[in-house]
Structures are given as structure tokens and as C-alpha cells.
Amino acid sequence: MFDSLANALPHFRNTNSGQFFLMAGPCVIEGEDMALRIAERVRQLTDKLQIPYIFKGSYRKANRSRLDSYTGIGDETALRILQKVGREIGVPTVTDIHESGEAALVAEYVDVLQIPAFLCRQTDLLLAAAKTGKVVNIKKGQFLSGEAMQFAVDKVRQSGNEHVILTDRGNSFGYADLVVDFRNLPVMQRFDVPVVMDVTHSLQQPNQASGVTGGQPALIETIAKAAIAVGADGLFIETHPTPATAKSDGANMLPLDQLEALLVKLTRVREAIR
Template sequence: MSKFVLIAGPCVIESEENVMLIAEKMKGIAEKFDLDYYFKASFDKANRTSISSYRGPGIDEGLRILQKVKDTKGLKICTDIHEPWQAEKVANVVDIIQIPAFLCRQTDLIVAAAKTGKIINVKKAQFLAPWDMENVVRKIEDSGNKNIMLCERGTTFGYNTLVVDMTGIIEMKKFGYPVVMDATHSVQKPGGNGTVTGGNRTYIEPLAKAAIAVGADALFFEVHPDPNNALSDGPNMVRLDKFENLLERVIKVYDAVH
């Protein structure tokens, strides 16, 4: 990879206005640092802790908004899918199709995404060893797609807790594809606040720096203007007005090791 690769945006599409605000700010940051940047937002959070939690606007409205980001801001797009039928529809808009961690072993989902020919970013499940991701890689390759990214997002450690084993990044790089570090989901405490997921954003920057230092090829962050009042994953998101400075510090680590 010739440029620092960044995937970032809000956890979920809350509104068109919110998405466009974040996209405009992120476009400026990407241009300032000359990044290979992908705007990320979900149209549906199908794995929320509670049935009453906000999930998103749905696939049709969500893709309309993401297409607007692409058309008006000139940004590349990343979003996740949860069912095989969504792959072809999403591929008309996005540049990266993301496979959620809990679904990384779902063969039909993986194959449907792979057959679109898009970049497939697969998050390593919290319950998988990094070397187990080789089977996921083979499923995508056997479907005729070698546009693959693998994503570290923490490993289950007891109840409501994740830890990040940085050697997992090294192990996954052995498969010959870029490895992404999801610095925000890695600080989650799944279900840790009862009906919603908890987390500690204090650890986002140190984990991002450590991942780059051991060889991660790209970083994933969720950002929001007001994380404390976000409709999904607030405790784990970076404040939009603080993100540029955080990224500048992380890029110094990237420059030092490349």
C-alpha cells in the first residue's frame, strides 16, 4: 500500500444531515494528510444488544445517502452487510463490503460478497484465533476474489470484555493480504451497559499506535460529532473535532515504521 489507508465514519446512519456533516469534515482530513480514505457508515445494525435499540434507516434509504456522499464529496464508501441478498445491491454503491465479526464464518454471506468483485473487509470474530481466518480467506479466493482485507477488532476475554493481542495482526499478515486494525470496536465492552454495549474510548489512540507499530496496514475508526448522544456505539467513538489531532499523532508512528 502506497498511502496510509483509513476507514472511518459514524457507526450507523442516524440522518442524512449527520452523515453529510461527518463526510465533509473527513474529506478535509483525508485531503490534508493525503490518505487512501473510505467513508464508513452502516444502513442497518442488525446485531444490536437490545431489540429496542436504533438500527438505522434500512438498505434503500441508507444506500441513497451513501450514494450522495460518493457523488457530492467524491469519497469512496464502506458499509457492512448481514444477509447474502444484500451483497449485489450494496455493490452498486460501495467500494468495500464489510463482513461483521459475528458473521465471518457464514459461508453464504462470504461467497455472495466475494462474487461482487468488491474489496471484502472481514472482521475477525471475537471468538476466533487469528490463524483460523485462513479458512475465511480461502472462501473468498475460491469465489474468484482476491481483493481481501482482514480486520482485527479484539478477542473475547471473560464476560463483557475484549482484549487485543497484537501478535494476531502479525499472524493474519502471513496470508498475504492487508490487515486493518479496528481501533474503536476493540475498546468495546459488549453488552457491558445492560441493554447497550459499553466501552472506553481512552484506549483508542494507544491501540491504533500499537497496531501500526507491529505492522497493521490500515486503521478503522468510528467518529461522531457527539458520541455521548450517538444512537449506536457512543462509548467507543472518537469525537469528530478531536479526530484530526489524534490521527496526526498516529501518522507519526506510521511514518516512523515505513
């Protein structure tokens, strides 16, 4: 849809565009066929509804509860799949990095470097991502207010990179739950960056005694509608053909066959508030 995602970012602000944009895909890259299948289907839907689309997939899961939790199919293999998705499906791609040494390598394969919420204050990581010149999507820490994310944005911008997105994914509530404070969306928009609501991760129930994160996928539509009504510039939704068999975060992912109906409803909400 755009020749350069970085140049397109101003159009992703809802002050300049009639539609929200979507980051969507599986939690983790499980294989080439599945990644291409998901990306192609979401691209079909978003083209139909004129929604700008960025394919999401983690090339490696570094933040796991248990040592035996699934982490990925291998860094180079997964990164090459992300690159192939971008080229063959014709969409920008985003993946997360966890250490500053990953930034330059991963930037060779994807369009957006994502900073996980737990790491949003890590200065070296933010600077390394910024210096690649790629778009940097910073997830708001579960322990931070929207106001506090100004400093993360400043670190990237003061490194010479103006291409920043902020993503909310809820706030910690007790030991094993999250809540969404929708005030954070307009607060972070004051920093003149596109602001995204991570719908599925905000419905996680972390720190379960089993060591496997739970979730409330029945509330995906509720959170998504509320975010669009508040004026979110974009949505982040993890989706999978069969969440029950997903290698990671299946408990809070949206079944791929339910995405179209949800997006249709969300475009209607967006139209209603314009």
C-alpha cells in the same frame, strides 16, 4: 485518490505505501446531513495528511442487544446516502451486510462489503459478497485466532475474488470485555491482504446487564498507536460530532473534533517506524 479501489488494494499494503489508510465514519447512518458533514471533514484531514480514506457507515444495525435498540433510518434511504457520500465527497464507501441476500443489492451502492465479526465463518455470506466483485472486508471473529482467518480469505478467493481486506477487532475476554492480541496483525498479513485494526470496536465492553454496550474511548489513541507501531496497513475508527448523542455505539466512538490531532500523531508514529 484512486479510480478503482479494487485496483488500489496492493497500494494499501504497508510494503508498498508510505502511509496507512483509514476507514472512518459514524457507527450507523443517522441522516444525510450528518453523513456528508462527517465525510467531508475526514476527507479534508486525510487529504491534508495524504492518508487514503474510505467512508464507513452501517446502513442497518442487525446485531443489537435489545429489541428496542436503534437499527437505522430505512435500508434504501441509508444506502442512497452512502452512494451520495461516495459521489459528492469523492471517496470509497464501506457498509456491512448480514445475510447473503443483501450482497447484490448493497453492492450497487458501495465499494466495499463488510462481513461482521460474528459472521466471518458464514460461507454463504462470504460467497455472496465475493461474487459481487466488490472489495470484501472481513472482520476477524472475537472467538478466532489470526491464523484461522486464512479459511475466510480462501472462501472469497476461491470464488474468483482477490479483493480482500482483513480487520481485527479484538478477542473476547470473559463475558463483557475484549483484549487486543497484536500478534494477529502480522499473522494475517501473511495471507497477502491488507490488514486493518478496528480501534474503536476493540474497546467495546459488550454484554452489559443494561443491554447497552459500553466502551473505553480514552484508550483509542493507545490502541491506534500500537497498531501502527506493529505495522497495520490501515485503521478503522468510528467517529461522530457528539458521541453522547449517537444512535449506536456512542460509548466507544471518537469525537470528530479529536480526529485531526490523533491522525497527526499516528502519521508521526508511522514515519518513525519506516
